[in-house]
Structure formats: structure tokens, C-alpha cells
Amino acid sequence: MHWLLRDRRLLLQRPFVLGIVNVTPDSFSDGGLFFGPMAAADHAERLLDEGADGVDVGGESTRPHNGGSVPVDEEVARVVPVVRAIRERRPDAIVTVDTVKGAVARAALAEGADAINDVSGLRLDPSVAAACATVQAGLVLMHSRGTVADMATFTHATYGEDVVGEVVEELELALARATDAGLPAECVVLDPGVGFAKRSEHSLAVLRELARLAALGRPVLVGASRKRFVGELSEVAEPAARVHGSVGAHVAALAGGARLFRVHDVRAHREALDVAWAVLRG
Numbered sequence: 003m004h005w006l007l008r009d010r011r012l013l014l015q016r017p018f019v020l021g022i023v024n025v026t027p028d029s030f031s032d033g034g035l036f037f038g039p040m041a042a043a044d045h046a047e048r049l050l051d052e053g054a055d056g057v058d059v060g061g062e063s064t065r066p067h068n069g070g071s072v073p074v075d076e077e078v079a080r081v082v083p084v085v086r087a088i089r090e091r092r093p094d095a096i097v098t099v100d101t102v103k104g105a106v107a108r109a110a111l112a113e114g115a116d117a118i119n120d121v122s123g124l125r126l127d128p129s130v131a132a133a134c135a136t137v138q139a140g141l142v143l144m145h146s147r148g149t150v151a152d153m154a155t156f157t158h159a160t161y162g163e164d165v166v167g168e169v170v171e172e173l174e175l176a177l178a179r180a181t182d183a184g185l186p187a188e189c190v191v192l193d194p195g196v197g198f199a200k201r202s203e204h205s206l207a208v209l210r211e212l213a214r215l216a217a218l219g220r221p222v223l224v225g226a227s228r229k230r231f232v233g234e235l236s237e238v239a240e241p242a243a244r245v246h247g248s249v250g251a252h253v254a255a256l257a258g259g260a261r262l263f264r265v266h267d268v269r270a271h272r273e274a275l276d277v278a279w280a281v282l283r284g
């Protein structure tokens with residue numbers, strides 16, 4: 003199992019920890035903490051020092067909101083200087099950019115980003131796929147429904163008997179959109195989108211049956227970090243304090259077949275996932 007990003011082939015021989023760098027004023031657990039480009043780049047370096055294999059830089063929060071989405075120029079201005087600074091300071095670090103917009107993806111890739119993380123799974127702007135295809139960049143396709151403003155609500159959490167089947171089917175369509183645009187399947191990673199158009203029981207179902215997603219033949223990424231269902235199950239109200247519950251969800255996901263983990267708390271995940279991996283690998 004490997005992931006192709008530009009000219010790099012990651013073998014995923016141990017859990018891949020992707021540290022979160024939110025360059026936003028409003029993210030649900032760390033909004034405003036790293037809003038300036040230098041604060042964000044410093045944070046990225048800290049996460050890499052703590053053992054992250056890569057960092058995911060995002061300039062638009064998916065926290066439910068009523069306003070429109072962040073304008074392209076604003077999102078580019080948030081993200082590009084951070085990608086540039088990380089590239090200068092850590093030329094070998096893997097840098098992904100969390101965006102649903104083709105124009106932002108193109109700007110980030112031109113600055114040397116290795117992959118795009120599209121939480122809409124190419125639903126909102128299919129040109130993200132073409133942007134990645136031009137340079138054979140990596141592409142994370144996450145399952146969600148609705149717009150950026152409401153994808154993290156329950157508005158579209160309407161499923162029949164088989165939630166997991168519907169999620170897998172919609173991600174299979176996303177994968178087809180990517181390959182139809184000329185991106186090799188090897189560049190794609192799939193993510194069930196924990197907490198996106200999913201009530202807690204839906205998130206638990208997809209985590210429990212990750213094997214059905216892995217059966218599509220691509221590596222699986224999970225992002226349960228600090229999310230609401232983790233808070234509900236562990237009874238921890240404050241998102242930033244949900245580290246132990248997040249680690250629990252991700253270790254279970256590793257056992258279920260996930261290989262990449264998008265996390266806020268890198269050190270705890272690095273240690274826990276490496277130990278869990280040694281046990282599971284036998």
C-alpha cells in the first residue's frame with residue numbers, strides 16, 4: 003500500500019501522522035491560535051518536531067456557519083505564505099493543503115504543496131482534480147454532503163439501512179472523478195469524513211467498518227481529532243481536552259485498516275499509534 007505524491011512514493015509502512023495547522027480565526031478547537039503566517043509556520047515546525055510525518059495547512063474552517071465561504075483571495079493569502087515558510091524551513095516535510103477550491107489548490111501546488119485535502123471529495127469544485135493531475139500531486143478525498151457551511155451539521159445526515167455502504171459508494175464516485183480528470187488512483191487517499199453529515203452513530207459505523215472502504219484499494223485516512231462524538235463518548239466538553247478520546251478512536255481505526263491520521267495532538271498520537279502498530283503488525 004503506497005501513496006504517490008508528485009515524485010515521492012510513500013510506502014505507509016507505519017502509521018502516517020498528519021498534524022493540523024489551521025490558519026483560521028474560527029476553527030472549532032484552535033481557531034485564532036495560529037492565524038498569522040509565522041505563528042502557523044512555527045506551529046507546523048513544532049508538530050514536525052513532535053513526530054508528525056506531514057502537516058495539513060487549512061485556511062477555511064468547516065465549523066457550521068451562516069456566512070458565505072472564505073473568498074479565494076483571502077484563503078490564498080492565509081495558506082500560501084505558510085506553505086512557503088514550511089517549504090523554506092523544512093524542505094523535506096510533506097505539506098498538504100485543506101481546501102475545496104481549485105484556485106487555492108493551484109496556488110498551493112505552485113508553492114510546492116505535495117497534496118490537496120478536499121473535504122468535499124471533489125463535489126464542490128471538480129477542478130481540484132485537474133490541478134492535482136497536472137503535477138501528480140496527492141489528493142485526499144473526504145466524504146461529506148452539503149456545502150462548507152453545513153457539511154459539519156446533521157442537515158444531510160440522512161441515510162437508509164446501510165450508512166457505510168452509502169459512504170463507500172459516494173467515495174467511489176469521488177475516486178472516479180479524480181481518475182477521470184487524469185489523476186492516477188495511486189495519488190488518492192480516501193477518508194470517511196468522521197463528523198461530516200454524520201451523527202455519532204454514523205461516525206461510529208464508518209469507523210467500525212473501515213475495511214469496506216479500504217476494499218476500494220486506496221489507503222484510508224481518518225480525522226477524529228477532538229470531534230464532537232469523541233467529546234460525547236468521553237464526556238469531555240472542551241475540544242482541546244479531548245486528546246485521550248481522540249487517540250482511542252484513532253488506535254481503533256488503525257486496527258480497522260486506517261493508515262493515515264489527521265490530528266491536532268501529534269506527540270500523543272505518534273507514541274500511541276507506533277506502539278499499537280507494533281502490536282498489530284505482529
Ligand code: HH2
Pocket residue numbers: 022024026028029030031060062063064065100119120121142144193195196223224225226264
Ligand atoms: N476534519 C476537519 C477538517 N478537515 N480533512 C480530512 N481529510 N478529514 C477530516 O476529518 C477533517 C478534514 C475538521 O477539523 P478542524 O480542521 O480541526 O476544524 P475546522 O474545520 O473548524 O478548521
